[in-house]
Amino acid sequence: MRIIVCLKQVPDTNEVRINQETGTLIRDGVPSIMNPDDKNALEAALRFKDEFGAELIALSMGPPQAKDVLKEAMAMGADEGVLISDRAFGGSDTWATATIIAAAIEKIGNYDVVFCGRQAIDGDTAQVGPEIAEFLNIPQVTYVKNVKYEDDKLEVVRYTEYGEYVFEVASPVLLTAIKELNVPRYPTIKGINEAYGDKGEEKIRVFCIGDLVVDSTQIGLKGSPTNVYRSFVPVKNKVSVIIDGNGSKDKANTLIMKLSELNLI
Numbered sequence: 001m002r003i004i005v006c007l008k009q010v011p012d013t014n015e016v017r018i019n020q021e022t023g024t025l026i027r028d029g030v031p032s033i034m035n036p037d038d039k040n041a042l043e044a045a046l047r048f049k050d051e052f053g054a055e056l057i058a059l060s061m062g063p064p065q066a067k068d069v070l071k072e073a074m075a076m077g078a079d080e081g082v083l084i085s086d087r088a089f090g091g092s093d094t095w096a097t098a099t100i101i102a103a104a105i106e107k108i109g110n111y112d113v114v115f116c117g118r119q120a121i122d123g124d125t126a127q128v129g130p131e132i133a134e135f136l137n138i139p140q141v142t143y144v145k146n147v148k149y150e151d152d153k154l155e156v157v158r159y160t161e162y163g164e165y166v167f168e169v170a171s172p173v174l175l176t177a178i179k180e181l182n183v184p185r186y187p188t189i190k191g192i193n194e195a196y197g198d199k200g201e202e203k204i205r206v207f208c209i210g211d212l213v214v215d216s217t218q219i220g221l222k223g224s225p226t227n228v229y230r231s232f233v234p235v236k237n238k239v240s241v242i243i244d245g246n247g248s249k250d251k252a253n254t255l256i257m258k259l260s261e262l263n264l265i
């Protein structure tokens with residue numbers, strides 16, 4: 001079994017700051033981490049490696065420093081890393097990102113499972129996984145809460161607010177992980193030594209535009225069909241009101257009065 005896990009390097013914060021002039025994210029001074037849902041995807045893949053000896057390739061698209069998430073993945077147990085990096089890919093929206101990642105997965109080839117996180121904490125669209133599956137023309141199951149491999153079949157539990165669905169899926173398949181899937185392991189000391197040393201560096205391949213079969217009109221800023229009109233952090237203007245009164249009945253009456261004044265009831 002060969003598993004490709006897509007890992008995005010994201011800023012370690014939910015407090016996104018935006019440059020008001022350019023509308024882009026301010027990344028300076030914000031440390032980067034592996035996107036949390038992607039760590040759950042990686043852990044699920046590592047368990048397949050532990051149980052069935054699956055081969056595990058960690059893949060990330062981003063600037064050269066995105067190698068860090070690949071090294072972290074190798075320290076946790078991934079066999080090798082692929083970094084997709086080229087200036088031509090800059091400014092890609094989700095369509096273009098998925099186009100490029102799908103082309104890299106085609107180049108790697110012979111995969112059984114592509115694992116993604118459900119959602120990245122910076123872009124937050126949850127579009128890239130499903131788009132990759134569409135471009136690869138393979139089935140997909142999103143919001144994966146549990147996955148088992150038995151008798152050459154994958155049994156996948158999909159979690160939704162309405163209930164859980166159990167699917168039996170054939171490979172190749174793309175799955176997107178949610179945090180309920182598992183608790184990711186820590187890297188081992190041996191893994192850290194290997195991944196962050198020369199050995200780790202040798203195990204990372206870098207794909208640039210010339211390595212991939214992609215339509216240049218579908219990638220980068222020009223190939224991105226979405227236009228960001230404006231980015232901003234919403235102003236928090238909530239005011240708290242404490243309702244006083246003699247006992248709960250009195251307080252409830254005051255609350256009803258206030259809500260009806262605001263036409264809320």
Ligand SMILES: Cc1cc2nc3c(=O)[nH]c(=O)nc-3n(C[C@H](O)[C@H](O)[C@H](O)COP(=O)(O)OP(=O)(O)OC[C@H]3O[C@@H](n4cnc5c(N)ncnc54)[C@H](O)[C@@H]3O)c2cc1C
Pocket residue numbers: 006007008009035037038059060061062090091092093094095097098101115116117118119120121122123124125126127128129221224226227228
């Ligand atoms: C309209 C628009 C314009 C944008 N313009 C720019 C821009 O100019 N410059 C810029 O830097 N960004 C830009 N972005 C952000 C960039 O497109 C997204 O970061 C990227 O497409 C991933 O989308 P997401 O963060 O919503 O990921 P999601 O769809 O939420 O991610 C789901 C999963 O897909 C996988 N995944 C996502 N991205 C990667 C990756 N890079 N490598 C490996 N796996 C990945 C991960 O497993 C992740 O958990 C733009 C986004 C939009 C919507």
